[in-house]
Amino acid sequence: MLRVLLRPDAPGGYLELAATPDVIPDRTVAADLKARRILILGAQLQTLATLTRSMEEYETRHYLAMITAVRDRGGSIFVGLPNLERAIAHSPPRGAGSRQTALRYLTENEQLGRTPARILVAAMPKSASTYLCSMIARILQRPMTSPHSINDPVGVNVDRGDLLRSIEVGGVVHSHLDANLRTLAMLRLLDLNPVVQTRDIFDSLASYLEQSRHRRYADAQFDRLDAAQRRRITIMRMARHYVDMVASWRAAEREFSVLWITYEQVRDEPAAVVRRVFDHTQVVADAARIDGIVSTADPAALSEAERGALRFNRGSSGRGAMFTADERAWVRTLFAEYPDVDFSIIDRTHA
Numbered sequence: 001m002l003r004v005l006l007r008p009d010a011p012g013g014y015l016e017l018a019a020t021p022d023v024i025p026d027r028t029v030a031a032d033l034k035a036r037r038i039l040i041l042g043a044q045l046q047t048l049a050t051l052t053r054s055m056e057e058y059e060t061r062h063y064l065a066m067i068t069a070v071r072d073r074g075g076s077i078f079v080g081l082p083n084l085e086r087a088i089a090h091s092p093p094r095g096a097g098s099r100q101t102a103l104r105y106l107t108e109n110e111q112l113g114r115t116p117a118r119i120l121v122a123a124m125p126k127s128a129s130t131y132l133c134s135m136i137a138r139i140l141q142r143p144m145t146s147p148h149s150i151n152d153p154v155g156v157n158v159d160r161g162d163l164l165r166s167i168e169v170g171g172v173v174h175s176h177l178d179a180n181l182r183t184l185a186m187l188r189l190l191d192l193n194p195v196v197q198t199r200d201i202f203d204s205l206a207s208y209l210e211q212s213r214h215r216r217y218a219d220a221q222f223d224r225l226d227a228a229q230r231r232r233i234t235i236m237r238m239a240r241h242y243v244d245m246v247a248s249w250r251a252a253e254r255e256f257s258v259l260w261i262t263y264e265q266v267r268d269e270p271a272a273v274v275r276r277v278f279d280h281t282q283v284v285a286d287a288a289r290i291d292g293i294v295s296t297a298d299p300a301a302l303s304e305a306e307r308g309a310l311r312f313n314r315g316s317s318g319r320g321a322m323f324t325a326d327e328r329a330w331v332r333t334l335f336a337e338y339p340d341v342d343f344s345i346i347d348r349t350h351a
Contacts, residue, residue, distance in 0.1 A: 117142070117283040118170050118190065122177040122249065123197035124242055124346070126207035128266045131297070132197065133174040135274060138293045139285050142171030178241075179248035187256060193281050194256060196249045199263035201242050201331060201346040202320020209234040209322075231327055243334040247341045260345065264317060270294050 119136060123129030130146075137144035148157065177183050179194075187194060209230055212222050222230065249258055259280040265273050271294040278285045323331075335343050 117281070118173065118192065119195065119277065119281050119283060120173045120175065120177075120187070120192050121195045121197060121277075122175050122179070122183075122245070124199055124201075124204050124245060125176055125238070126204045126211070127197045127199035127263045129174060129197045132261075132266050132270070132273065132277075133172045135270065135293055135297050136277060137172045138297075139274070139289055140171055140283070143169060144172045144174050145169070146174045148176070176241075176245070178245040179252035184252060184255070193259065194249070194252075195259045195261065195277055195280065197261050197263070197266070198246065198345050200317065200320060200348065201239065201343075202323055202328065203263070203317055204242060204320075204346075205231075205234050205238055205331070206319035206322050208238050231323060235323075235327060235330055239331045239334055242346065243331075243338070243343070246343060246346055247338040250338075250341050262345065267317075270297070 117140060119140075121129060121133055121136075123132075133144045186192075212230070212234060222233070225233070249260075252258060257280070259276060261273050261276070271291060274290055274294055275287075278290070332347070335341070335347075
């Protein structure tokens, strides 16, 4: 009976079976059929909002999202919630109305609607972003999550399943994301105003080089290299990401409201920066609480050990002077790929 009714050219079979769930002993199959029935009849938010009560309906909701994402992408069906989340995150930003409805429901269902405020910070590595995000998280009394992939030795790639889970719990998402199509799709779905944190590219490279001396990845022996080798490897590994990241967020400004903040601003006026972040993201925070949290985290009032815990080195602008003129020229060569982008925010000498 199932084979006859589930023929792709006979969608009426889904409708008949899903309308009589008692004849289907397997709960998973019933959930799958129920999701397909919703798609055939036309998915509506009101219909999807009813899928929140039982375990079967919970499964139906996720099957619905999986089916719609797979149908639009033409890929194979994944199994398991983490893979489902990846399929959703990797879906294109535009698509069939049924897919958009399913995605909107997944990200803005009743439970997530009660989730505390979400703030997304996309930061250049070594730009004092951990310091800033930790202060914001303490003000919100929500977690700071850094959903970086453990498979990435550089530390800039994101595990998108973990990213979705971090968005679900609310608070601050501390990332090094560029504004690629997948990132922009999630901004649209979640209606987020991103915060982008930058630093002079040569200072960032110098700070990353210092951190890399303690890296432990495979059999890497970075600390045994001479100074010139360490500088050049750092440039080859990180400069491309820094330049692409800034260029992508500049392009994203055509559609999104992007707040740009710098390392120096965070270092010199942290309270003002935190207020700008809250204003930009339209998240409400008590002014007295902002002042109190920022004052207790002021690098000037902290010991060296306490600053280390926040991963913040106060007064360290200009560290990029270690790079030679030739090495600086290599980095600036990357700017040529984006002739319409102003890179002065990460290179003060760039015109």
